[in-house]
Amino acid sequence: MEYNLKLHSTSGTPLADQTSYRRLMGILLYLTHIRPDISYAVSFLSQFVSSPTDLHHKAAYRILKYIKGSPGKGIFFSADNNITLKGFSDSDWGACLDTRKSTTGWCFFLGSSLISWKSKKQTTISRSSAEAEYRALAMASCEAQWLLFLFVDLRINHSKPISLYCDNTSAMHIAANPIFHERTKHIEIDCHVVRERTLNGTIHLLHKPLIYSQSLFLHYHSTTLLPSLAC
Template structure:
């Protein structure tokens, strides 16, 4: 999903073409590398007492069908001059002189991107000859994500997904609320009484987890409630319903990738020390921007306990630095130059000192070795660490529940817009081809 957001942002900046394709009966195109047999279909009569059918090609229902289809499609694209990304195996790119074409694959759904329309048409014809594809035109709806484009940029949101979720859960007429979590309540594993049937809670959290692909504002709440999946309580269920009440207030809230933007990466890293009441572990939150467009974020509980807030912040920097390095690798595959170090902002001076100080000392000897990749990447100019005040920390809403005023202030700074409000200024009003 991060690759999708990166590509949408680059399409908006460079005014590239953005098309969508669908492959008809995709799994039937896969080649089998081993001998497989199946029971004969109903209605087919034979005199053989134990009849079976030998499969010459892949078929729906075969456990390796998706893998074989992906392998067949990749081989065909490689033969057409595409190169497979080493850092996202669903991405293939082709560069010829000044022409650039990219294909992003999700099973049988393909997103085709490029700056040369004739090359895009040629790619469509080649794929149609080989697989019989359906040309869906400009990308508007992909994997539950709604994409709207105008001269001002590209909007990414999940309004239909939200409305269907509210209707399915019976929360369509519920009273909206201003934040996804109550900042006055601290939930833990024994909060409330056990929920009689955990299955609906788990299904709801799974659906909300997919919604976080365009809604970083609910990432912390969904991540926090997901740790109670094994044994949810009535209070956990009420907290999940509060998320539904929150998204009801703005079902069309989403991300906007500006066309007037830069390709400079910057990130924000934060943590909430010992936030988990059950394990006393800290929560990490980070987000990355391409220019002013949000393209990547994460809210996750740390795997180890930290002895201080500085250590928790430093571990969060380590996780953010891995994402920064991966984004640089992805930029390399997309032929997007990024000569300057990525600016990574942190609101803890002690964590910055640990990253800058190469001398071993007592207060850092217990920190895991892999966390010191921050120090290494600062030294090789991959990262440039900067101090910011806590009031300007945009990753704050990914680490803890906030009160309404700072919460909505952070949302606006993340570049999120409610695309069905007139106050948006018509950013998706006029569709362009």
Template sequence: MEIPRSSQGIHLYQRKYILDLLEESGMLRTKPSSTPIEYNSKIHSKSGTPIVDPTSYKRLLGKFLYLTHTRPDISYAVGFLSQFLAEPTTFHQNAVYRVLKYLKNSPGQGLFFSNNNITTIKGYSDSDWAACLDTRKSITVWCFFMGSALISWKSKKQNIVSRSSAEAEYRALTIDSCEAQWLLSLLKDLSITHPNPISLFCDNESALHIVANLVYHERTKHIKIDCHVVREKVQNRIIHLLSISSSSQIADIFTKPLTPLPFNTLVSKLDMINIHIRSLRRTVKNEETGQGKGEADTITDPHHD
């Protein structure tokens, strides 16, 4: 993991790690992909022919898991393909190679933490109902930002099958509200005050109505415990639930495959930068304006930890 520092902040990325992966897999000369997973294909456990030796598939996914620490844009693809570890097929193998081709686009991409960031936390909660074609289980997703910096994210299949999209979204809200409480506890341990509740954005109006409605109806009585959990967090001013349109839901990047345009739009909102491209652009600009070499790079003389 490489950590360049500057007066502007800290950049976290794994460029050498990605290049080593591409070299080991023989993918350095392949054509890059625009997204980490095919956005118009339906992958399930029986897709393709079983692989004779699944060792390479398992090894690559294990390395991808470590890479997700600085590349949240591949979190959904890695989590989705990990469910086929028991019996991977050629179709799954090609999907793993597509992740490598996507990484080839920008191996220097990583998270940026600005020195001028504020300590206010906001989060986005989302779910993709019945996303798994084999089990019809939904996906729980959250991502939390401190200012503009992404500090916590997760994409995980739910343990049980939800009978409606509202139920899936509400179960996601329950887990996400617990993460919000943990983040507040962490800030308290670091002696950082957060006077206001964490704003948690959700794009499902039915789930928000369940929180506001104190009457349990027949359709919500089977998630009664989850209702109590979220309402307690709201009443204790740990979270503040807000509605957001689906087009502005940043957590969508962790829930399902997307076409290149919305995918790249959401990646830009994760505050990820490519330090090498940014430095190259600044160098060219300074050469055109006649500035000195020492002023060229955005982050100069990086220290690697």
């Protein structure tokens, strides 16, 4: 995505042929399964498929130019990797200009290998950045719990809590201090979800300043795609 690009549903002039934009976004959505570095940009532009404009189409072509310039990027799974899970959670507060909803983003690593990621718009409007970050933490903690269940099915022992990094200290205080719950009754369910998994040792919250945007962060963790994976 172009840095600081602010697109909304009425940006630009409506396309005469909207089918080409929809077909392009459908192809890019399939590609996100092996290219997590474009997940945020594709999910953001896919919300305009009902009425795309020339600016939306220009932004989509920018993704194609990026893909053409980095054909060897992909996910690398190391053979000698440690069985330790860690996750990163983030959100952009009220970034959608049409609905003012925030976008949740999280990713999980098994050792140094990226195994799970998501970029999705939140269902409700957050009234503060801490609330938006906390909703992202709740989704990430659910994914962490699911990964542990998967490890049990595969008979893999993961005795340590999953390190879950967040760049918002207020959201971490809400998870650690129950007195904050009285001021955040509108996110009570998410508060209990994260706090319960923190107390039972499923996750361990750690502060980590995320200086890059979500897509740029994932891009720097993408490495050369192995020939075997490309097949």
